[in-house]
Amino acid sequence: MVIKNVELETVCGITSTIPDNKLPEIAFAGKSNVGKSSLINGLMNRKSLARTSSQPGKTQTINFYNINQLMYLVDLPGYGYAKVSESEKKKWGKMIENYLHVSKQLKAVFLLIDIRHEPSANDKMMYEWIVYQGYDPIIIATKLDKLKRSQVPKALKTVKEGLKLKPNTTVIPFSAVTKQGRDEIWALMDELIGYVPEEKKK
Numbered sequence: 520m521v522i523k524n525v526e527l528e529t530v531c532g533i534t535s536t537i538p539d540n541k542l543p544e545i546a547f548a549g550k551s552n553v554g555k556s557s558l559i560n561g562l563m564n565r566k567s568l569a570r571t572s573s574q575p576g577k578t579q580t581i582n583f584y585n586i587n588q589l590m591y592l593v594d595l596p597g598y599g600y601a602k603v604s605e606s607e608k609k610k611w612g613k614m615i616e617n618y619l620h621v622s623k624q625l626k627a628v629f630l631l632i633d634i635r636h637e638p639s640a641n642d643k644m645m646y647e648w649i650v651y652q653g654y655d656p657i658i659i660a661t662k663l664d665k666l667k668r669s670q671v672p673k674a675l676k677t678v679k680e681g682l683k684l685k686p687n688t689t690v691i692p693f694s695a696v697t698k699q700g701r702d703e704i705w706a707l708m709d710e711l712i713g714y715v716p717e718e719k720k721k
């Protein structure tokens with residue numbers, strides 16, 4: 520999809536109701552600091568609409584970005600930030616689970632994993648929640664530029680084995696620095712939401 524306009528349309532806090540959207544949604548989950556805001560900015564061609572930070576744990580809301588009045592990218596709260604109290608963590612977990620459960624327009628969930636690290640217990644739990652809600656998570660291995668090319672295959676194997684992915688699961692390496700992986704992610708999202716460009720409709 521060619522980005523024409525993007526807008527942060529809805530911000531949902533812990534007590535807000537999930538909007539009953541009419542356009543297809545694609546959600547992004549991952550632990551704090553994994554590069555979720557950077558990925559979303561990269562997909563929208565914006566430097567900073569989704570807030571990026573080297574201070575993790577800031578996004579405590581579910582943010583709905585309207586893309587071209589055709590779909591939403593949904594930024595879920597980052598999990599696993601140590602400095603947050605147990606009760607806060609529980610609330611975030613509930614918020615994410617509730618969204619996965621109630622959204623009628625959710626077409627797919629992308630789960631972000633740092634390509635350099637073995638998936639954590641929280642990553643595994645998130646993966647299982649997504650599967651439990653009936654979705655096949657698509658894995659984005661973030662911060663690809665931080666590895667040498669020769670290190671990538673082994674790193675991807677660690678991610679796949681750590682999450683015990685089903686053999687046919689899509690794993691896309693991505694770098695917010697080089698934008699490698701961006702076109703592949705958009706091609707997949709277009710397919711997931713059934714998007715056909717105007718010029719191909721004729």
Ligand SMILES: Nc1nc2c(ncn2[C@@H]2O[C@H](COP(=O)(O)OP(=O)(O)O)[C@@H](O)[C@H]2O)c(=O)[nH]1
Nearest residue numbers: 551552553554555556557571572573662694695
């Ligand atoms: N080198 C590199 N740094 C990244 C990449 N993606 C994110 N970062 C950095 O990692 C930190 C956290 O990124 P952010 O997008 O805010 O993560 P979030 O907490 O998951 O939303 C920031 O300092 C980013 O600049 C990437 O692909 N490559």
Ligand SMILES: [Mg+2]
Nearest residue numbers: 555556570578
């Ligand atoms: Mg963020």
